[in-house]
Amino acid sequence: MANLGIHVLEQATAVSIPVVADSGLPYVTGVAPIHTATKPGKVNTPILCTSWDEAVAKLGFSYDWKKYPICEFIYSHFQLFGCQPVIFCNVMDPDKMKAEVEAKEYTVEDHMVRLPLAAMSDTVKVTMKTANSANEGGDTSAGSGTSGETTLEVDEDYSVYYDYKTDSCVVELLETGASYDAEAISISYTEVKPEKVALVDIVEGVTHVDDCMTAVGKIPDTLCTPAWSHNTVVAAIMATKAAGIMGLFHGKCLIDADCSETGVRDYSELSGYKSKNNFVDENQIVCWPQVKLGEYQFHMSTQLAGLMAQVDTINSGCPYESPSNKALKMDTCCLEDGTEVNLNWPQVNIVAGDYGVVTAVNFLVGGWVAKGNYTACYPGNTDVKDMFIPVSRMFDWVGNTLIRTFWSKLDKPMNRRLIDNILDTCNIWLSGLVGTERLLGARAEMLENENNLLDLMAGILHIHIYITPPSPMQQCDFILEYDTSYVESALAA
Numbered sequence: 001m002a003n004l005g006i007h008v009l010e011q012a013t014a015v016s017i018p019v020v021a022d023s024g025l026p027y028v029t030g031v032a033p034i035h036t037a038t039k040p041g042k043v044n045t046p047i048l049c050t051s052w053d054e055a056v057a058k059l060g061f062s063y064d065w066k067k068y069p070i071c072e073f074i075y076s077h078f079q080l081f082g083c084q085p086v087i088f089c090n091v092m093d094p095d096k097m098k099a100e101v102e103a104k105e106y107t108v109e110d111h112m113v114r115l116p117l118a119a120m121s122d123t124v125k126v127t128m129k130t131a132n133s134a135n136e137g138g139d140t141s142a143g144s145g146t147s148g149e150t151t152l153e154v155d156e157d158y159s160v161y162y163d164y165k166t167d168s169c170v171v172e173l174l175e176t177g178a179s180y181d182a183e184a185i186s187i188s189y190t191e192v193k194p195e196k197v198a199l200v201d202i203v204e205g206v207t208h209v210d211d212c213m214t215a216v217g218k219i220p221d222t223l224c225t226p227a228w229s230h231n232t233v234v235a236a237i238m239a240t241k242a243a244g245i246m247g248l249f250h251g252k253c254l255i256d257a258d259c260s261e262t263g264v265r266d267y268s269e270l271s272g273y274k275s276k277n278n279f280v281d282e283n284q285i286v287c288w289p290q291v292k293l294g295e296y297q298f299h300m301s302t303q304l305a306g307l308m309a310q311v312d313t314i315n316s317g318c319p320y321e322s323p324s325n326k327a328l329k330m331d332t333c334c335l336e337d338g339t340e341v342n343l344n345w346p347q348v349n350i351v352a353g354d355y356g357v358v359t360a361v362n363f364l365v366g367g368w369v370a371k372g373n374y375t376a377c378y379p380g381n382t383d384v385k386d387m388f389i390p391v392s393r394m395f396d397w398v399g400n401t402l403i404r405t406f407w408s409k410l411d412k413p414m415n416r417r418l419i420d421n422i423l424d425t426c427n428i429w430l431s432g433l434v435g436t437e438r439l440l441g442a443r444a445e446m447l448e449n450e451n452n453l454l455d456l457m458a459g460i461l462h463i464h465i466y467i468t469p470p471s472p473m474q475q476c477d478f479i480l481e482y483d484t485s486y487v488e489s490a491l492a493a
Contacts, residue, residue, distance in 0.1 A: 014417070016409075016425045021249070021400035023319045023393075024309035025085065026077070027212060027220035029205035030227060031194045032070035032090040035120050036060030036162040036169075043093045044208060048216035050085040052078040059088055061164040062117050065297070067194045069227035073302050080293070080329040081306030083313060087212055087220050091205040094120060097196040103127070103188035111180060112172040113187065119169040121160040123190035126152040126171060128179050149186070152179055202228045206237050210246045219404075221251035221319075221396060222308065226299045230258035232277050235284065242283040248403055250396035252389075254301035255279055255376065257288040257357065260336040264288060267347050270355045274376065282386035284376035287358045288351070289341050291330035291368075297338065303328050304358060307370055319393040320438040322373050322472040324358070330368045333360050353474075354379065356387070373472045384471060394439070394469035402426070402465070414459055419446060422463060430467065440468040 027046070034040050037060040041047035049055040055074045065072040070088055077083050098120070106113040115124070127149045152158055157177030163170050171187060173180050206225060213219055223242050228234045238253035245251055257264050257273055264273050270288060273279075279286050287300035307323045315321055333341040343351065348361045348371055356379055358372030378387040385395050405425065412418055426444035433439040443466050450462040 012421075014421055014424060015428060016405060016421060018401055018425065018429045019404040020317065021221070021397055021404055022219060023221060023317045023397050024083070024305075024312035025087065025218060025220045026073070026222040026224050026305045026309065027087045027089065027209045028070060028073050028305075029089045029091065029202060029208075029223075029225045030070040030073075031068050031092045031197050032074075032088065033060040033062045033068050033117060033192070033194075034058075034090050034092065035094040035192050036062070036117065036164070041088075041090070044089065044091055044205060046208060046212045046215040047088045047090070048085055048218060049074075049088060055086070055088070056164075059090060060162070062167055063164065064117070064167055066227075069299075072226055072298055073224065073305070075296070076298055076302045076329070077306045077309070080303070081310050083306055083309040085218070087216060087218060089205045089208050091201040092192065092194050092197050094192045097193045098190050099193050101189050101191050103186050105184050105186045107184055108173065108182055111175075112170055113185065114163075114166065114168040114170055115187065115189065116191065117162065117164070117167045117169055118191040118193070119189045120192060121162065121169060124154070124160050124169070124171060125188045126154075126158055127186045128152060128182050129184075129186075150179075152177065152185070199228075199231065199233060202231075202234055203237050206234065206241060209241050213246060219245060219249050219400065221245075221249070221393075221400065222305055223251060223253035224301055224305050226256070226302050229253070229255045229299075229301060230263065235277070235279060239281040239283045243281075249400045251283070252375070252393060252396070253284055254304055255284050255286045256290070256299045256301045257286055258336075259289040263336070265335060267343060267351050267359075270351060270357050274355065274357070279376045280380055282375050282377040282381060282392060285358060285389060286356070286376045289333050289335055289359070291328060291360055292332050292334050292338075293330050297334065298330070300358070300360065303330065304370060315438070318433070318438050319397050320390055320469055322388075322390040323370050324352075324373045324389075324472065325366070325369050325371065327366075328360055328368050328370055330360065373474060388471055390472055391469045394467070398465070398467055401429075405429075414456070414461060419461065422461075426463065426465065430465075437470070440470055442467040 037058055039057045041058040047058050049058060062068045062071050077086055130148055130150050157179050158171055158173050161170055223238045225234055235255050242251045242253040264270055287304055291298050291300055291303060307326055311321050311323050311326055312319050335341060345363055348359060351357050351359045352372035356374035358370060360368055361371045362368045373389055374387055375389055375392055381387055385391055406422060423444050430442035434442055445464050447464050450464060
């Protein structure tokens with residue numbers, strides 16, 4: 001039966017719009033003072049933050065970066081490099097990693113007492129000796145506390161809040177309360193114990209990178225674990241996850257070479273250190289030593305993550321440019337104990353050029369910059385797509401984009417129209433990257449010798465992508481020659 005009338009039907013567009021993968025998006029595992037947060041995120045769960053204020057609200061903050069290394073990353077990424085977003089995974093569980101602190105008398109100064117930041121505010125209990133307790137034979141039953149003491153009420157007699165600028169938990173007596181002019185009060189509380197975080201907790205936190213897509217709708221491409229990445233187990237797990245986030249996506253992990261008393265104290269030890277600790281994966285980027293800015297000390301991986309995100313952002317989210325020779329936020333290199341490290345240019349050339357380790361240098365008039373273009377696999381692996389940081393990251397980024405773009409095409413009829421859609425979409429996008437010189441050349445093809453009949457019958461399609469990211473220019477030689485002809489031409493009559 002005819003369907004009378006005029007009808008308009010729509011057909012799917014022959015070319016899809018690429019879903020470009022995120023670049024320079026860090027996933028940071030570690031310990032944060034989450035008990036101080038006003039809107040605490042869940043423990044062992046990816047937490048997305050797009051600003052300093054949001055990070056402090058969800059994770060808390062402290063300047064004690066030895067205990068709470070996630071805070072080092074918060075400060076560096078948001079305050080120094082001005083980059084966002086970041087995905088954090090805090091592994092310290094205040095409900096499990098804690099200890100009771102018995103009641104103790106504290107002297108009140110300016111109507112307040114400062115407890116350690118580790119104090120959990122909702123566990124603070126305050127009592128005050130009553131006036132009757134000082135009179136022998138007097139009535140010692142005042143208040144609801146024990147004999148001779150009065151239990152103060154929170155938000156009536158006192159308030160509790162965190163002051164991260166002084167790294168303290170403040171108990172402040174309220175002017176409206178009965179204890180405002182007290183000279184001493186007794187306080188008991190429960191404190192968190194960040195030192196109870198163990199290797200197994202960090203490893204578990206790293207593996208939760210696979211939860212990022214479902215938890216926060218983002219897929220990171222940079223894995224960081226400040227204060228723990230030098231551990232060979234953690235570094236190995238990070239490399240494994242970077243090679244297959246959610247089993248599909250690729251990224252890089254930033255590793256700090258240990259520069260403590262038992263680690264690398266001199267640049268000449270780095271080559272042996274890399275080999276001994278098996279830091280030779282193409283998905284690892286090894287950094288040494290640490291850096292300082294004023295009184296603040298950072299793991300170099302922390303600042304490198306910020307620098308990579310900054311450079312990617314300048315390039316519209318495309319990771320084709322190396323972070324090497326770009327400015328870090330520092331004024332000196334140092335070891336973990338603060339001992340200053342001064343590398344001259346020949347030494348930097350060995351570290352960054354021969355050993356494949358990213359370091360920092362202050363040379364000529366450029367100020368302090370990162371130096372190093374190699375992933376950890378160099379010099380053992382000299383495949384250009386593996387050894388160069390920007391080239392390898394471009395392969396990761398292009399691959400991640402292809403996965404995200406064509407995931408929706410899965411299970412559709414594999415006919416000529418679908419194949420042409422995939423090829424055309426790829427080639428148009430790749431041509432744009434070539435046109436902006438982010439790739440030297442690129443194309444997508446369906447090769448007959450890679451698509452046999454049995455695979456096609458089984459619904460398996462092979463698309464061959466050819467890409468050539470530009471290598472970073474590491475050396476430029478100027479050849480100077482004395483040309484005698486200029487003498488003749490200049491002095492000829």
